[in-house]
Amino acid sequence: MTTPIYDTPILGMKTRPRVDETVVYGNAGNFWVEYPTGLVDLTRSQNLEFHKAGGEVKNVKATPEPPALDSKTQVEISVNGDRTIRVDAAKTALVVIDMQNFFLHPDLRDHPKGLACVDPLLHAIPPLREAGAKIIWVNWGLTDHELHTIPPGLVRGFMRGSRGGFGGQLEGNFGRLLMRDAFNSELYGPLQPEYEKGVKLGTDVWIHKNRMSGLWGPQTALDLYLQEQGITTLLFSGVNADQCVLGTVIDSYYRGYDVVLVEDATATTSPEGGYENVVYNIGNSYGFVTDSKRIASGSAANH
Structure with missing residues (x-):
């Protein structure tokens, strides 16, 4: 049949x-x-x-x-599904979500799959910069004022029982949980100097977010930046795949941006199926799926 x-x-x-x-x-x-x-x-x-x-x-x-x-x-990148996408490099950005110490540092989190994303991400960034794309580091970075405006469901989700939560003091020198300029909010390991390198080159920007999605409202810092820069194509990486990455992906899709997932630079701590569902749905519904090797080879071939 x-x-x-x-x-x-x-x-x-x-x-x-x-x-x-x-x-x-x-x-x-x-x-x-x-x-x-x-x-x-x-x-x-x-x-x-x-x-x-x-x-x-x-x-x-x-x-x-x-x-x-x-x-x-222009750059051409091979993607899943026997396709190749052609993008305008000046209108393209790699959006890196929450690759911060709080989510990746071994003293705070057991996230081997997240740590495994670091090298692929570092492999993809230089050729994209060389081609003319932007690198946007989208991270939790709260102010004291925002602690009073975050919805209760989100507040509860970052607490363990009646302890901790946004703004709480972490052990050691990690500072207050996901507050701006705290060490736990910095990018993990080699990613922080990589971002600083990109700032000097004029290719990288850091954008704070205060929700799971970086595009949850029409006046978020990310939304305004993308509009100001005329960016239409977004490559996504980061953690966690089925939480903050997916939230930003879906909102981007709703707003009409082109969505491309970099699968080897994206991970989650969720049980088996969480990551796989994200890859499946992005590849089948929201846009396209590629990896760091295909980004590097595509960018190098065209420049």
Whole structure:
């Protein structure tokens, strides 16, 4: 028996066969173009369905072949599902979520899978910088005022019984829990100097968040920065995959950003299935899935 068409994933890029002819998704101002070659062009640079003729916008048949890659401004990255995405490097950012001491430092957390993300992340960052992409470090960093505005469910989630919680004093020199400028809120190990290096290069920014998602509201620091910079494509990494990473991914998807997960630079402490579900749903619904090796090879090949 054949599977009914309505039972197939609507956005199942991991299982969907390549298109038979060039397809444009979206509208004249905001669009992707997918080609039979497996290329999905996210640059929004050439909408093949529309052109100006005599001052009027007319619908034209899309050509089957993709335009030549502009190696000075564009990067192609292989992704899961037998696809390659083409992005505008200047409109692309790697968003690194919560790779902080509180979530990764062995004195505070047993998170071997999170620690295993450090090297892949360090492998992906330099070629993205070289290509012209931004690196955005999105981290918990609370103020004393925000301690009085955080919703009760979130407050309770960071407590153990009646102890601890946001702003609580940690042992040793780790400082107050997830407060700005505390040692537990700094990036873990080699990531902190890597961020500082990027600041000097003018490629990296640090953005504080006060919810699981960095894009939970229209006026968050991350949302404003992305709009100001004209960024449309977001590559995601960090911890935890099914919590703060997923929350930011979904909000990004809702706002219309292109979503790409860097799977070997993302992890969680949740039981088996938590991470796998995130990878599955991003690859099948929200966007695309790649890894640090494919990012590095794609960026190096184009620059």
